[in-house]
Amino acid sequence: MIKVEHLHKSFGEFKALKDISLEIRDGEIVSLIGPSGSGKSTLLRCIHGLEQADSGTIYLDGEVMDPSNKEKYREQRKKMGFVFQHFNLFNNKTVLENCMLAQITSAGRSEQEAYDISMEYLTRVGMADKADSYPSRLSGGQKQRAAIARALCMNPEMMLFDEPTSALDPEMIKEVLDVMKDLGRQGMTMIVVTHEMGFARKVGSRVVFLEAGEIIEENESEAFFSNPASERARDFLSKVFYD
C-alpha cells in the first residue's frame, strides 16, 4: 500500500507537482493519465525516489519513506519495481545477466538461485529463448518484456510503469500489455503511466487524471471513461479518442 500526502515538486521556478495526495491499496491497478508534461513521470519518479520531492510525505505500507534513514529507505525502495519507457536494459549484459545481476549483488542470492528465478520470470514473459541475447539484438517489445522480468526478479510488492509501451511499434504494444495484464491478474499492485486507454479502462481498476501538476479527477476506471466528471478530463478524452 502506498500513500502520498501533499507532494510538491519544482524544477527551478517550474512547479511540476502541486499538492498531490493519493492512496493506492494492495492489488490495485492505477492508471496515471493526462496530457504530456502534466507531471505523470515526475510523480512516479518521486514515489520511487528517483526524484526527491520538495515537500510532502510518502508512506509505504504505513511507514514513512525517509531518504535520511538510509538502510530502511533502501529496503523500502526494493519493494518497488520500476519499468521505464526506454527499457534501460544494461547494454553490455545479456538478458539473463540483466536479470541476475541485482539478485546476486543486491538481494544476496546465490548464482544458482538467481539463475533459476531469472529463468522462471523470463519464461513467464515469454523471453526464456532469448536469455543469452544482448539487448541490441531484441525488438522493442522483447526488450520491454525482459525489463519487466528483470524488475520482477527482485520480488517487488508493487510495480511502477512509466509509459511502458510508448516507445514501441504498434504491433508490439499488445505483447507487453498482455504481460502486464497477466501480472495484474496475479494480484500485483501497479501504477501505470499510460496512453493506452483500452488498457486503463479494461485492466486498470482506477484512473488518476493529472493536468499541469494537479490531480484533476480520480475515479474507478469504468466510471471515469463512461462518465468523466470534470470538463478537463472530458476534453482530454475527446482528444485521445479519435472518431
Place this chain on the structure above:
Amino acid sequence: MADIFTADNLLFMLKGAGFSLLLALGAVAIGCVLGIIFAVFKLSKNKILNWLGNIYVEIFRGTPMLLQILFFYLGVPVIYQRITGTRMNANPYIVGLIALSFNSGAYQTELIRSGIQGVDKGQWEACETLGIDYKTMMKEIILPQAFKQIIPPLVSEFIMLIKDSSLISNIGALELLYSAQVLGKKYYDYLDPLIIAAVMYLTMTVLISWLSKKLERRLAVSD
C-alpha cells in the same frame, strides 16, 4: 659504418624497444587505475574530491612531462631525505614508470570522465531502481560501457606514451632512444641508430593502431 648493424647491436636496441613498450604498457595500466579513481572524484558530489581531481589533472597536464620526470627522479629523493634523514637511490626505470603513469593518469582522467558522462542516464537509473550499489554499478555497467566509447582516444594515449617514454632517456633508463644514443656514441655515428630507433618506434605505433582498429570493429559487432 656497416659494422654497426651487428646482431648484438640490433638486439641491444630491440631490448631498448622492449623497455619502451613495457614502460608504456605499465604506465597506461597504472594511469588507467588513476584515471578511474580521479574521474570518479571529479564526478563526485563531494567538493573536496572534485577539488582533488581538478588539482591532479591541472598539475600533470599543465607542466612539462620532462619536468615531472626530473621531479620524481631528482626532487622526490630530496624530499625523502629531508623527512627521513636517509638517502634514497632512485631507480630510473621505476621512477620513469611512476612519472609516466601519473602523467598519463591525468589525461586518462579526462577521457574516462567524458566516457562515464557519455553513458545513458537510463543505465544509472536502472541500477538505482534495482538497488545495485555504487561499486557494482561502476564495475559492471558504467565503466565497461564508458571504456567502449573511449577506446580510440585511449589507444592514442598509449601511442603517445610509447613516444613519450623516450623522455626517460634523460634520467638514464636504457629505453629505445637511449639505446640509440649509446650506440651512436660508441660508433661516432648517430644517423644509423636514430633511423633504426625511428623504424622500431613506427613499427610499434603502426601495429598498435592497426590492432585497435580490428578490436574496435570486433566490439562494434557485439552490439
